[in-house]
Amino acid sequence: MSNKNAEILSTKILKNYDYAIKLKEDDIRTLIAKIRYLLKKQPLCKRIKTGSVLAVGDIHGDFNMLKKVISIFQKDRQIDHIIFIGDVVDRGSQSIACLNLIFALIIAQPENVHLLRGNHEVITVNSRYGFADEVQAFGADEDLYLLYNYAFGELPLTLVHEKQKIFYVHGGIPIKPCLLEDIDKLPKGDMQLNNETIKQFLWNDPKNEILQYEHSLRGAGIFNFGLEIVENFLQMNNLEMIVRAHEAFSDGYKYFFDKKVLSVFTSEEYYEYIQAKIALIDEKRVIKIFHPNDYENAIIR
Template sequence: MMVNVREIQRVLSDTRDVLAEEPIVNEINSDEGIFIGDLHGDMEAFEKINDYIQDVDCPSIFLGDYVDRGAYSIEIMKSLFEMKVKDPNRVILLRGNHETPLANSRYGFKEDVRRKFPSNSHEIYQKFNETFAELPIAATLDDGRVIGLHGGIPRNTESLVTLKELPKGIVEPHRIDRLFQTLWNDPRESIEGFGRSMRGPGIYTFGRNAFDKFMKNSNAELMVRAHLAFPSGVRYYFNKRLISLFSTLSYKGRQIEGKVLHYKAGKPLLRDISEF
């Protein structure tokens, strides 16, 4: 799949204009939605997911990490951005930690841009990251009962209201702790509050008490996130009130039983991507 320079420039410009109108926490006016976890350039998984969501009349919430690792980051990103521009209320794109230069300069995306746009790579790469910076970091569904985000709860954050106060358009989110941690933090069953993360400095794990407090203060019942790769494509935390999704079919040479989550009538239903 070839992507020419003018085409990608147009798509990036149009998408940035649309995303700039969205708040940093997107409150979706629906009680039904499909949540999709990390894609990481996996075209086979993306095409299967796209076939599924086209047949369902509800919003699709992509939880971030579209780029890096896989071979088709640019092509998937272009398709998602075109879908977003065409139907912005039906296609919800959230920011993951790989939609930042800190990650995507190291794990394949920057090199992918350089290889496919050799004469314009610096400009195209910069425009991608400027567009990524306009992505919301969270979304709510079913009158706020369900929260979707990429990573997890930041430290010193009482509720979703605090996240709504964060700025958008920040290309380098590591400069703002809460923004950075929302993209990077992970759940951990064995702790109560917050603990250090093996991912590196400034990143934390959050436990049951921290999660319960945040959810209670946010009047939310379920959180759906991504960010961690599991062979089964899913893992539950905190009495199944937090569901972690991974939506590729392969990752770093391993086969993955990728999943999406279809939330409908107050119930989260897992769907196996390979069956689409």
């Protein structure tokens, strides 16, 4: 039995990221318990008031990429927040290590590290795309996989940065008008995405060619949304921009609707032809988009 507490584990992992690969089952349970305790106090629409943001798209088990991203955040004292915009697990080979490292960072800096839920942080998806198999191969008791998914169900769906006036979400916005206050009233712990609005936050995609919306090829209850849906949502909530993830563009990012929506993707391991990107966004919405390897060149202050 390990009796290390969550803070000691967090410190050890952040001193040597590869320690995240070596955790025992009991250590993982300790981290999950601490994360669930922290999430209990958080609303589904998280809010931060000020500060610069490092926005990180889908990681999908790419531990090497995640290590680069987190080392940038830890070294650069001028980056106030890091926001993981969902889809940490599945597809790549090291989902467990990625979660261990992100959980360690949250435990060390809960006010500055934000993990939003992606459509792969859903049991009906991660039972099929790698995460369930990885947890099984790890040899843990069966309930560890369920414990992970209970924690995923408690993650915030969205985050609003009040100074930037940016809305962060994994997929997109729902096709029906939605006030920020309504998001906090959605059910917490919806493990299987029974709620149609929650499902749309995690699954919807922007599409430049349409004004309103159309059904998505991704499946039932999922939509592509157009310019008028975006403008209406931003106006009714006094916001200027949406930053999301969810789609693997070859450049690792794409702007939509005259830069009202930015999409970022931050995983390469599973994706042969994709260049990962992260976005550094200051309080005035000045945005620098770069590959984690190009950080030194991209950040000239």
